[in-house]
Amino acid sequence: MQGTLLVSGLGLMGGSLAAAATAAGWSVLLHHRRHEPIAEAAARGWGHPCPDLSAAAGADLAVVCTPVEHLSASVRAIAAATGAVISDVGSVKGAPCAELADLATRFVGAHPMCGSHLQGVGNANPSLYRGATVIVTAVPGNPPAAVALVERLWSSLGCRLVRLDPAAHDRAVASASHLPHLLANLAARQLTPEAAPLCAGGFRDVTRVAGAGAELWTGILRANRVEAAAAARAAAADLAQLAAMLETDDAVALRAWLDGGRAGRARYEAAKSP
Protein backbone atom coordinates (compact mmCIF):
# COMPACT_ATOMS: atom_id res chain seq x y z
CA MET A 1 0.00 0.00 0.00
CA GLN A 2 1.49 3.29 -1.12
CA GLY A 3 -1.03 5.49 0.75
CA THR A 4 -4.42 7.05 0.10
CA LEU A 5 -4.71 9.31 -2.94
CA LEU A 6 -7.64 11.60 -3.67
CA VAL A 7 -8.07 12.32 -7.38
CA SER A 8 -10.30 15.35 -7.89
CA GLY A 9 -11.51 15.99 -11.45
CA LEU A 10 -12.03 12.82 -13.45
CA GLY A 11 -11.35 13.82 -17.05
CA LEU A 12 -8.69 12.31 -19.25
CA MET A 13 -5.82 13.27 -16.92
CA GLY A 14 -7.59 12.46 -13.65
CA GLY A 15 -9.09 9.22 -14.91
CA SER A 16 -5.73 8.06 -16.22
CA LEU A 17 -4.11 8.99 -12.90
CA ALA A 18 -6.71 7.05 -10.90
CA ALA A 19 -6.17 3.99 -13.10
CA ALA A 20 -2.38 4.14 -12.97
CA ALA A 21 -2.22 4.85 -9.23
CA THR A 22 -4.58 1.97 -8.46
CA ALA A 23 -2.37 -0.33 -10.50
CA ALA A 24 0.68 0.98 -8.62
CA GLY A 25 -0.79 0.13 -5.23
CA TRP A 26 -2.35 3.41 -4.10
CA SER A 27 -5.78 3.40 -2.47
CA VAL A 28 -7.63 5.87 -4.71
CA LEU A 29 -10.62 8.06 -3.81
CA LEU A 30 -12.59 9.36 -6.81
CA HIS A 31 -14.00 12.89 -6.63
CA HIS A 32 -15.78 15.00 -9.26
CA ARG A 33 -18.44 17.72 -9.20
CA ARG A 34 -20.75 15.46 -11.26
CA HIS A 35 -21.60 11.86 -10.39
CA GLU A 36 -21.24 10.18 -13.82
CA PRO A 37 -17.43 10.31 -14.11
CA ILE A 38 -17.10 8.95 -10.57
CA ALA A 39 -19.39 6.04 -11.45
CA GLU A 40 -17.54 5.36 -14.70
CA ALA A 41 -14.11 5.33 -13.04
CA ALA A 42 -15.35 3.20 -10.14
CA ALA A 43 -16.95 0.72 -12.56
CA ARG A 44 -13.55 0.29 -14.20
CA GLY A 45 -11.98 -0.52 -10.85
CA TRP A 46 -9.97 2.69 -10.65
CA GLY A 47 -10.88 3.56 -7.05
CA HIS A 48 -13.67 4.22 -4.57
CA PRO A 49 -16.38 6.84 -5.06
CA CYS A 50 -15.89 9.95 -2.92
CA PRO A 51 -18.56 12.44 -3.99
CA ASP A 52 -18.18 14.43 -0.74
CA LEU A 53 -14.73 15.74 0.22
CA SER A 54 -15.44 15.17 3.92
CA ALA A 55 -15.02 11.44 3.22
CA ALA A 56 -11.42 12.17 2.10
CA ALA A 57 -10.37 13.76 5.41
CA GLY A 58 -7.71 11.10 5.99
CA ALA A 59 -6.16 11.10 2.49
CA ASP A 60 -2.37 11.39 2.38
CA LEU A 61 -2.23 13.14 -0.97
CA ALA A 62 -4.73 14.85 -3.28
CA VAL A 63 -4.14 15.64 -6.94
CA VAL A 64 -6.42 18.21 -8.56
CA CYS A 65 -7.04 17.45 -12.27
CA THR A 66 -9.57 20.18 -13.10
CA PRO A 67 -9.09 22.78 -15.85
CA VAL A 68 -6.54 25.39 -14.78
CA GLU A 69 -9.15 28.12 -14.16
CA HIS A 70 -10.82 25.99 -11.44
CA LEU A 71 -7.58 24.90 -9.77
CA SER A 72 -7.43 27.45 -6.99
CA ALA A 73 -10.99 26.91 -5.76
CA SER A 74 -10.55 23.13 -5.85
CA VAL A 75 -7.30 23.28 -3.87
CA ARG A 76 -8.85 25.52 -1.23
CA ALA A 77 -11.87 23.24 -0.87
CA ILE A 78 -9.63 20.20 -0.41
CA ALA A 79 -7.35 22.06 2.02
CA ALA A 80 -10.37 22.94 4.16
CA ALA A 81 -11.88 19.43 4.14
CA THR A 82 -8.79 17.21 4.47
CA GLY A 83 -5.29 17.04 5.91
CA ALA A 84 -3.77 15.90 2.62
CA VAL A 85 -0.77 17.28 0.80
CA ILE A 86 -2.26 18.75 -2.39
CA SER A 87 -0.80 18.80 -5.89
CA ASP A 88 -2.12 19.22 -9.43
CA VAL A 89 -1.46 18.42 -13.09
CA GLY A 90 -1.97 21.92 -14.52
CA SER A 91 -0.15 23.20 -17.60
CA VAL A 92 0.65 26.61 -16.08
CA LYS A 93 2.38 27.22 -12.76
CA GLY A 94 3.34 30.87 -12.17
CA ALA A 95 -0.05 32.45 -11.55
CA PRO A 96 -1.59 29.43 -9.72
CA CYS A 97 1.40 29.02 -7.39
CA ALA A 98 1.35 32.76 -6.64
CA GLU A 99 -2.39 32.70 -5.98
CA LEU A 100 -1.94 29.73 -3.63
CA ALA A 101 1.18 31.07 -1.90
CA ASP A 102 -0.63 31.22 1.44
CA LEU A 103 -1.13 27.44 1.16
CA ALA A 104 2.53 26.66 0.39
CA THR A 105 2.75 24.31 3.36
CA ARG A 106 0.01 22.23 1.72
CA PHE A 107 0.17 22.81 -2.07
CA VAL A 108 3.05 21.59 -4.30
CA GLY A 109 2.59 22.28 -8.02
CA ALA A 110 3.29 19.60 -10.61
CA HIS A 111 2.85 19.18 -14.36
CA PRO A 112 3.12 15.81 -16.14
CA MET A 113 4.27 16.41 -19.74
CA CYS A 114 1.82 14.10 -21.46
CA GLY A 115 -1.77 14.18 -22.64
CA SER A 116 -4.01 13.42 -25.54
CA HIS A 117 -6.11 15.26 -28.07
CA LEU A 118 -9.02 13.23 -26.64
CA GLN A 119 -10.87 14.26 -23.50
CA GLY A 120 -12.95 12.78 -20.72
CA VAL A 121 -12.72 9.80 -18.40
CA GLY A 122 -14.00 7.58 -21.23
CA ASN A 123 -10.70 8.16 -23.03
CA ALA A 124 -8.55 7.67 -19.92
CA ASN A 125 -5.51 5.49 -20.44
CA PRO A 126 -3.83 3.61 -17.57
CA SER A 127 -0.42 3.93 -19.27
CA LEU A 128 -0.70 7.64 -20.18
CA TYR A 129 1.91 8.65 -17.60
CA ARG A 130 4.40 5.81 -18.09
CA GLY A 131 7.76 7.27 -19.11
CA ALA A 132 6.47 10.85 -19.03
CA THR A 133 8.48 13.72 -17.57
CA VAL A 134 6.81 15.34 -14.56
CA ILE A 135 7.88 18.86 -13.62
CA VAL A 136 7.55 19.57 -9.91
CA THR A 137 7.54 23.32 -9.25
CA ALA A 138 8.66 23.21 -5.63
CA VAL A 139 8.84 26.65 -3.97
CA PRO A 140 10.73 27.71 -0.81
CA GLY A 141 7.60 27.50 1.37
CA ASN A 142 6.91 23.84 0.49
CA PRO A 143 7.84 21.35 3.27
CA PRO A 144 10.42 18.85 1.96
CA ALA A 145 8.22 15.94 3.08
CA ALA A 146 5.32 17.28 1.00
CA VAL A 147 7.51 17.61 -2.11
CA ALA A 148 8.88 14.11 -1.49
CA LEU A 149 5.36 12.65 -1.28
CA VAL A 150 4.34 14.24 -4.60
CA GLU A 151 7.53 12.97 -6.23
CA ARG A 152 6.96 9.49 -4.78
CA LEU A 153 3.54 9.35 -6.45
CA TRP A 154 4.90 10.11 -9.91
CA SER A 155 7.94 7.87 -9.47
CA SER A 156 5.61 5.00 -8.59
CA LEU A 157 3.90 5.50 -11.98
CA GLY A 158 7.17 5.25 -13.93
CA CYS A 159 7.66 8.98 -14.50
CA ARG A 160 10.90 10.94 -14.78
CA LEU A 161 11.09 13.90 -12.37
CA VAL A 162 12.38 17.41 -13.08
CA ARG A 163 12.29 20.38 -10.70
CA LEU A 164 11.83 23.93 -11.99
CA ASP A 165 10.65 27.10 -10.32
CA PRO A 166 7.18 28.21 -11.51
CA ALA A 167 8.45 31.05 -13.74
CA ALA A 168 11.05 28.86 -15.45
CA HIS A 169 8.36 26.20 -15.94
CA ASP A 170 6.01 28.62 -17.67
CA ARG A 171 8.76 29.92 -19.97
CA ALA A 172 9.84 26.39 -20.89
CA VAL A 173 6.37 24.99 -21.58
CA ALA A 174 5.57 27.99 -23.78
CA SER A 175 8.39 26.72 -26.02
CA ALA A 176 7.93 22.95 -25.61
CA SER A 177 4.15 22.81 -25.68
CA HIS A 178 2.12 26.02 -26.03
CA LEU A 179 3.82 27.39 -29.17
CA PRO A 180 3.76 24.01 -30.97
CA HIS A 181 0.05 23.79 -30.16
CA LEU A 182 -0.52 27.27 -31.59
CA LEU A 183 1.44 26.43 -34.75
CA ALA A 184 -0.58 23.24 -35.27
CA ASN A 185 -3.72 25.38 -35.14
CA LEU A 186 -2.11 27.97 -37.41
CA ALA A 187 -1.35 25.35 -40.09
CA ALA A 188 -4.94 24.11 -39.86
CA ARG A 189 -6.42 27.64 -39.98
CA GLN A 190 -4.45 28.42 -43.13
CA LEU A 191 -5.66 25.34 -45.03
CA THR A 192 -7.69 26.56 -48.01
CA PRO A 193 -10.77 24.60 -49.13
CA GLU A 194 -9.02 23.86 -52.47
CA ALA A 195 -6.02 22.38 -50.65
CA ALA A 196 -7.97 20.20 -48.20
CA PRO A 197 -8.25 17.16 -50.55
CA LEU A 198 -4.49 17.27 -51.23
CA CYS A 199 -3.09 16.93 -47.72
CA ALA A 200 -0.76 14.07 -46.91
CA GLY A 201 1.17 12.81 -43.88
CA GLY A 202 2.99 16.08 -43.25
CA PHE A 203 -0.21 18.08 -42.76
CA ARG A 204 -1.78 15.21 -40.81
CA ASP A 205 1.01 15.11 -38.22
CA VAL A 206 1.64 18.85 -37.98
CA THR A 207 -2.06 19.48 -37.27
CA ARG A 208 -2.87 16.39 -35.19
CA VAL A 209 -3.43 18.40 -32.01
CA ALA A 210 -5.21 21.27 -33.81
CA GLY A 211 -8.73 21.79 -32.60
CA ALA A 212 -8.22 19.63 -29.53
CA GLY A 213 -9.94 20.99 -26.44
CA ALA A 214 -10.37 24.61 -27.54
CA GLU A 215 -12.01 25.53 -24.24
CA LEU A 216 -9.29 23.83 -22.19
CA TRP A 217 -6.56 25.48 -24.26
CA THR A 218 -8.17 28.90 -23.99
CA GLY A 219 -7.76 28.54 -20.23
CA ILE A 220 -4.18 27.27 -20.46
CA LEU A 221 -3.06 30.00 -22.86
CA ARG A 222 -4.73 32.78 -20.87
CA ALA A 223 -3.09 31.53 -17.67
CA ASN A 224 0.32 31.62 -19.41
CA ARG A 225 -0.45 34.57 -21.68
CA VAL A 226 2.73 36.58 -21.05
CA GLU A 227 5.05 33.71 -22.02
CA ALA A 228 2.74 32.40 -24.77
CA ALA A 229 2.45 35.87 -26.32
CA ALA A 230 6.23 36.32 -26.25
CA ALA A 231 6.70 32.93 -27.92
CA ALA A 232 4.08 33.76 -30.57
CA ARG A 233 5.67 37.20 -31.26
CA ALA A 234 9.11 35.65 -31.67
CA ALA A 235 7.76 32.93 -33.95
CA ALA A 236 5.81 35.44 -36.07
CA ALA A 237 8.98 37.50 -36.55
CA ASP A 238 10.97 34.39 -37.48
CA LEU A 239 8.28 33.41 -40.01
CA ALA A 240 8.23 36.92 -41.50
CA GLN A 241 12.01 36.69 -41.97
CA LEU A 242 11.54 33.37 -43.75
CA ALA A 243 8.95 34.98 -46.04
CA ALA A 244 11.49 37.69 -46.90
CA MET A 245 14.09 35.01 -47.77
CA LEU A 246 11.61 33.45 -50.19
CA GLU A 247 10.66 36.84 -51.66
CA THR A 248 14.31 37.66 -52.37
CA ASP A 249 15.15 34.05 -53.37
CA ASP A 250 17.97 33.97 -50.82
CA ALA A 251 18.94 30.30 -51.14
CA VAL A 252 21.73 30.42 -48.57
CA ALA A 253 19.55 32.01 -45.89
CA LEU A 254 16.66 29.66 -46.68
CA ARG A 255 18.89 26.61 -46.34
CA ALA A 256 20.29 27.92 -43.04
CA TRP A 257 16.74 28.56 -41.78
CA LEU A 258 15.72 24.97 -42.56
CA ASP A 259 18.94 23.70 -40.95
CA GLY A 260 17.85 25.58 -37.83
CA GLY A 261 14.71 23.44 -37.86
CA ARG A 262 16.81 20.32 -38.11
CA ALA A 263 18.93 21.53 -35.16
CA GLY A 264 15.83 22.14 -33.04
CA ARG A 265 14.47 18.70 -33.76
CA ALA A 266 17.91 17.28 -32.86
CA ARG A 267 17.80 19.12 -29.51
CA TYR A 268 14.53 17.33 -28.79
CA GLU A 269 15.84 13.91 -29.92
CA ALA A 270 19.00 14.27 -27.81
CA ALA A 271 17.02 15.24 -24.70
CA LYS A 272 14.55 12.39 -25.21
CA SER A 273 17.17 9.61 -25.31
CA PRO A 274 19.87 10.50 -22.75
Next chain:
Amino acid sequence: MQGTLLVSGLGLMGGSLAAAATAAGWSVLLHHRRHEPIAEAAARGWGHPCPDLSAAAGADLAVVCTPVEHLSASVRAIAAATGAVISDVGSVKGAPCAELADLATRFVGAHPMCGSHLQGVGNANPSLYRGATVIVTAVPGNPPAAVALVERLWSSLGCRLVRLDPAAHDRAVASASHLPHLLANLAARQLTPEAAPLCAGGFRDVTRVAGAGAELWTGILRANRVEAAAAARAAAADLAQLAAMLETDDAVALRAWLDGGRAGRARYEAAKSP
Protein backbone atom coordinates in the same frame (compact mmCIF):
# COMPACT_ATOMS: atom_id res chain seq x y z
CA MET B 1 1.84 -6.57 -68.84
CA GLN B 2 0.98 -2.89 -68.36
CA GLY B 3 3.80 -1.58 -70.57
CA THR B 4 7.40 -0.51 -70.16
CA LEU B 5 8.14 2.17 -67.57
CA LEU B 6 11.44 4.02 -67.23
CA VAL B 7 12.06 5.33 -63.71
CA SER B 8 14.79 7.97 -63.74
CA GLY B 9 16.17 9.02 -60.35
CA LEU B 10 16.18 6.24 -57.78
CA GLY B 11 15.77 7.97 -54.44
CA LEU B 12 12.92 7.37 -52.03
CA MET B 13 10.22 8.38 -54.53
CA GLY B 14 11.75 6.68 -57.58
CA GLY B 15 12.70 3.51 -55.73
CA SER B 16 9.21 3.22 -54.27
CA LEU B 17 7.71 3.79 -57.71
CA ALA B 18 9.89 1.10 -59.31
CA ALA B 19 8.90 -1.37 -56.61
CA ALA B 20 5.19 -0.60 -56.80
CA ALA B 21 5.06 -0.56 -60.61
CA THR B 22 6.89 -3.91 -60.83
CA ALA B 23 4.36 -5.37 -58.40
CA ALA B 24 1.53 -3.91 -60.52
CA GLY B 25 2.77 -5.61 -63.69
CA TRP B 26 4.84 -2.91 -65.40
CA SER B 27 8.18 -3.81 -66.94
CA VAL B 28 10.48 -1.33 -65.16
CA LEU B 29 13.77 0.11 -66.39
CA LEU B 30 16.00 1.57 -63.67
CA HIS B 31 17.98 4.73 -64.48
CA HIS B 32 20.16 6.93 -62.26
CA ARG B 33 23.25 9.09 -62.79
CA ARG B 34 25.19 6.87 -60.34
CA HIS B 35 25.38 3.09 -60.52
CA GLU B 36 24.82 2.15 -56.85
CA PRO B 37 21.09 2.99 -56.61
CA ILE B 38 20.47 1.06 -59.86
CA ALA B 39 22.24 -1.98 -58.45
CA GLU B 40 20.36 -1.72 -55.14
CA ALA B 41 16.94 -1.45 -56.80
CA ALA B 42 17.74 -4.27 -59.26
CA ALA B 43 18.94 -6.50 -56.41
CA ARG B 44 15.55 -6.03 -54.75
CA GLY B 45 13.80 -7.16 -57.92
CA TRP B 46 12.36 -3.73 -58.73
CA GLY B 47 13.35 -3.69 -62.42
CA HIS B 48 16.15 -4.00 -64.95
CA PRO B 49 19.29 -1.82 -64.92
CA CYS B 50 19.29 0.87 -67.58
CA PRO B 51 22.37 3.03 -66.98
CA ASP B 52 22.26 4.41 -70.54
CA LEU B 53 19.06 6.09 -71.76
CA SER B 54 19.58 4.74 -75.28
CA ALA B 55 18.54 1.34 -73.91
CA ALA B 56 15.15 2.87 -73.00
CA ALA B 57 14.32 4.00 -76.53
CA GLY B 58 11.23 1.77 -76.66
CA ALA B 59 9.76 2.66 -73.24
CA ASP B 60 6.07 3.64 -73.21
CA LEU B 61 6.31 5.95 -70.23
CA ALA B 62 9.11 7.60 -68.25
CA VAL B 63 8.75 9.14 -64.79
CA VAL B 64 11.48 11.53 -63.63
CA CYS B 65 12.04 11.37 -59.87
CA THR B 66 15.01 13.70 -59.48
CA PRO B 67 15.04 16.80 -57.24
CA VAL B 68 12.96 19.59 -58.79
CA GLU B 69 15.99 21.65 -59.87
CA HIS B 70 17.20 18.82 -62.14
CA LEU B 71 13.79 18.04 -63.64
CA SER B 72 14.03 20.03 -66.83
CA ALA B 73 17.41 18.66 -67.90
CA SER B 74 16.33 15.09 -67.15
CA VAL B 75 13.11 15.43 -69.14
CA ARG B 76 14.98 16.86 -72.17
CA ALA B 77 17.55 14.05 -72.07
CA ILE B 78 14.82 11.42 -71.99
CA ALA B 79 12.83 13.16 -74.75
CA ALA B 80 15.93 13.10 -76.97
CA ALA B 81 16.80 9.44 -76.30
CA THR B 82 13.37 7.78 -76.25
CA GLY B 83 9.87 7.97 -77.68
CA ALA B 84 8.23 7.72 -74.24
CA VAL B 85 5.56 9.91 -72.74
CA ILE B 86 7.33 11.65 -69.85
CA SER B 87 5.98 12.59 -66.43
CA ASP B 88 7.43 13.41 -63.01
CA VAL B 89 6.72 13.42 -59.26
CA GLY B 90 7.85 16.98 -58.49
CA SER B 91 6.35 19.09 -55.71
CA VAL B 92 6.12 22.25 -57.83
CA LYS B 93 4.45 22.55 -61.22
CA GLY B 94 4.13 26.13 -62.50
CA ALA B 95 7.73 26.95 -63.35
CA PRO B 96 8.67 23.45 -64.59
CA CYS B 97 5.62 23.13 -66.85
CA ALA B 98 6.28 26.61 -68.26
CA GLU B 99 9.94 25.77 -68.85
CA LEU B 100 8.93 22.55 -70.64
CA ALA B 101 6.06 24.09 -72.63
CA ASP B 102 7.80 23.30 -75.91
CA LEU B 103 7.65 19.61 -74.93
CA ALA B 104 3.92 19.64 -74.09
CA THR B 105 3.23 16.84 -76.58
CA ARG B 106 5.61 14.66 -74.55
CA PHE B 107 5.62 15.96 -70.94
CA VAL B 108 2.64 15.68 -68.56
CA GLY B 109 3.32 16.94 -65.01
CA ALA B 110 2.19 14.94 -61.98
CA HIS B 111 2.62 15.15 -58.21
CA PRO B 112 1.81 12.25 -55.85
CA MET B 113 0.86 13.69 -52.43
CA CYS B 114 2.91 11.34 -50.29
CA GLY B 115 6.48 11.00 -49.12
CA SER B 116 8.62 10.39 -46.09
CA HIS B 117 11.06 12.27 -43.89
CA LEU B 118 13.53 9.53 -44.92
CA GLN B 119 15.47 9.66 -48.16
CA GLY B 120 17.23 7.35 -50.60
CA VAL B 121 16.43 4.09 -52.35
CA GLY B 122 17.39 2.23 -49.17
CA ASN B 123 14.26 3.70 -47.54
CA ALA B 124 12.02 3.03 -50.53
CA ASN B 125 8.64 1.54 -49.66
CA PRO B 126 6.61 -0.50 -52.17
CA SER B 127 3.35 0.70 -50.59
CA LEU B 128 4.27 4.41 -50.37
CA TYR B 129 1.81 5.37 -53.11
CA ARG B 130 -1.12 3.15 -52.13
CA GLY B 131 -4.15 5.31 -51.44
CA ALA B 132 -2.27 8.55 -52.17
CA THR B 133 -3.78 11.41 -54.12
CA VAL B 134 -1.92 12.14 -57.36
CA ILE B 135 -2.38 15.56 -58.94
CA VAL B 136 -2.03 15.52 -62.73
CA THR B 137 -1.38 19.02 -64.06
CA ALA B 138 -2.57 18.47 -67.60
CA VAL B 139 -2.18 21.51 -69.88
CA PRO B 140 -3.94 22.28 -73.21
CA GLY B 141 -0.92 21.14 -75.27
CA ASN B 142 -0.87 17.63 -73.73
CA PRO B 143 -2.26 14.88 -76.02
CA PRO B 144 -5.20 13.15 -74.29
CA ALA B 145 -3.57 9.76 -74.84
CA ALA B 146 -0.43 10.92 -73.02
CA VAL B 147 -2.47 12.19 -70.05
CA ALA B 148 -4.43 8.92 -70.02
CA LEU B 149 -1.23 6.86 -69.93
CA VAL B 150 0.12 8.83 -66.95
CA GLU B 151 -3.20 8.45 -65.14
CA ARG B 152 -3.27 4.72 -65.92
CA LEU B 153 0.11 4.29 -64.22
CA TRP B 154 -1.03 5.90 -60.98
CA SER B 155 -4.41 4.17 -61.04
CA SER B 156 -2.63 0.83 -61.35
CA LEU B 157 -0.79 1.65 -58.09
CA GLY B 158 -4.00 2.32 -56.16
CA CYS B 159 -3.85 6.11 -56.29
CA ARG B 160 -6.71 8.63 -56.39
CA LEU B 161 -6.43 11.08 -59.30
CA VAL B 162 -7.08 14.84 -59.26
CA ARG B 163 -6.53 17.27 -62.15
CA LEU B 164 -5.43 20.86 -61.52
CA ASP B 165 -3.75 23.42 -63.73
CA PRO B 166 -0.12 24.10 -62.70
CA ALA B 167 -0.82 27.47 -61.06
CA ALA B 168 -3.74 26.12 -59.01
CA HIS B 169 -1.54 23.17 -58.01
CA ASP B 170 1.22 25.42 -56.70
CA ARG B 171 -1.22 27.58 -54.73
CA ALA B 172 -2.90 24.51 -53.20
CA VAL B 173 0.30 22.68 -52.21
CA ALA B 174 1.66 25.84 -50.57
CA SER B 175 -1.31 25.51 -48.19
CA ALA B 176 -1.51 21.71 -47.91
CA SER B 177 2.19 20.92 -47.75
CA HIS B 178 4.75 23.74 -47.94
CA LEU B 179 3.37 25.95 -45.14
CA PRO B 180 2.87 22.99 -42.75
CA HIS B 181 6.48 21.98 -43.46
CA LEU B 182 7.67 25.51 -42.66
CA LEU B 183 5.63 25.61 -39.44
CA ALA B 184 7.08 22.28 -38.32
CA ASN B 185 10.54 23.77 -38.78
CA LEU B 186 9.44 26.97 -37.05
CA ALA B 187 8.28 25.05 -33.96
CA ALA B 188 11.60 23.18 -33.89
CA ARG B 189 13.67 26.38 -34.39
CA GLN B 190 11.92 28.04 -31.46
CA LEU B 191 12.61 25.19 -29.01
CA THR B 192 14.86 26.56 -26.27
CA PRO B 193 17.56 24.33 -24.77
CA GLU B 194 15.79 24.53 -21.38
CA ALA B 195 12.54 23.29 -22.95
CA ALA B 196 14.03 20.39 -24.91
CA PRO B 197 13.82 17.84 -22.06
CA LEU B 198 10.15 18.72 -21.47
CA CYS B 199 8.66 18.00 -24.88
CA ALA B 200 5.84 15.48 -25.18
CA GLY B 201 3.67 14.07 -27.95
CA GLY B 202 2.45 17.43 -29.21
CA PHE B 203 5.94 18.70 -30.01
CA ARG B 204 6.96 15.30 -31.39
CA ASP B 205 4.13 15.23 -33.94
CA VAL B 206 4.17 18.92 -34.89
CA THR B 207 7.90 18.74 -35.65
CA ARG B 208 8.15 15.24 -37.11
CA VAL B 209 8.99 16.50 -40.59
CA ALA B 210 11.29 19.30 -39.32
CA GLY B 211 14.83 18.95 -40.52
CA ALA B 212 13.90 16.40 -43.17
CA GLY B 213 15.76 16.86 -46.45
CA ALA B 214 16.83 20.48 -46.00
CA GLU B 215 18.55 20.49 -49.41
CA LEU B 216 15.55 18.94 -51.15
CA TRP B 217 13.17 21.39 -49.47
CA THR B 218 15.34 24.37 -50.32
CA GLY B 219 14.81 23.41 -53.95
CA ILE B 220 11.07 22.84 -53.55
CA LEU B 221 10.49 26.12 -51.71
CA ARG B 222 12.58 28.15 -54.15
CA ALA B 223 10.70 26.65 -57.09
CA ASN B 224 7.38 27.64 -55.44
CA ARG B 225 8.69 30.77 -53.74
CA VAL B 226 5.90 33.16 -54.77
CA GLU B 227 3.14 30.97 -53.34
CA ALA B 228 5.23 29.80 -50.36
CA ALA B 229 6.15 33.40 -49.47
CA ALA B 230 2.51 34.47 -49.68
CA ALA B 231 1.49 31.58 -47.41
CA ALA B 232 4.25 32.40 -44.93
CA ARG B 233 3.29 36.14 -44.90
CA ALA B 234 -0.36 35.31 -44.27
CA ALA B 235 0.53 32.87 -41.51
CA ALA B 236 2.94 35.35 -39.85
CA ALA B 237 0.17 37.97 -39.81
CA ASP B 238 -2.31 35.48 -38.36
CA LEU B 239 0.20 34.52 -35.65
CA ALA B 240 0.89 38.19 -34.82
CA GLN B 241 -2.86 38.71 -34.39
CA LEU B 242 -2.94 35.74 -32.03
CA ALA B 243 -0.08 37.27 -30.03
CA ALA B 244 -2.10 40.49 -29.72
CA MET B 245 -5.11 38.52 -28.42
CA LEU B 246 -2.89 37.01 -25.72
CA GLU B 247 -1.35 40.39 -24.88
CA THR B 248 -4.78 41.95 -24.39
CA ASP B 249 -6.23 38.79 -22.75
CA ASP B 250 -9.07 38.75 -25.28
CA ALA B 251 -10.64 35.43 -24.32
CA VAL B 252 -13.43 35.57 -26.91
CA ALA B 253 -11.04 36.23 -29.80
CA LEU B 254 -8.59 33.59 -28.56
CA ARG B 255 -11.32 30.97 -28.35
CA ALA B 256 -12.53 31.89 -31.86
CA TRP B 257 -8.95 31.65 -33.16
CA LEU B 258 -8.56 28.14 -31.72
CA ASP B 259 -11.97 27.19 -33.11
CA GLY B 260 -10.61 28.25 -36.52
CA GLY B 261 -7.89 25.63 -36.06
CA ARG B 262 -10.50 23.03 -35.28
CA ALA B 263 -12.42 24.01 -38.42
CA GLY B 264 -9.29 23.68 -40.57
CA ARG B 265 -8.54 20.24 -39.21
CA ALA B 266 -12.19 19.32 -39.87
CA ARG B 267 -11.83 20.45 -43.53
CA TYR B 268 -8.93 18.01 -43.84
CA GLU B 269 -10.80 15.16 -42.14
CA ALA B 270 -13.87 15.68 -44.32
CA ALA B 271 -11.83 15.70 -47.53
CA LYS B 272 -9.89 12.60 -46.47
CA SER B 273 -12.96 10.41 -45.92
CA PRO B 274 -15.44 11.29 -48.64
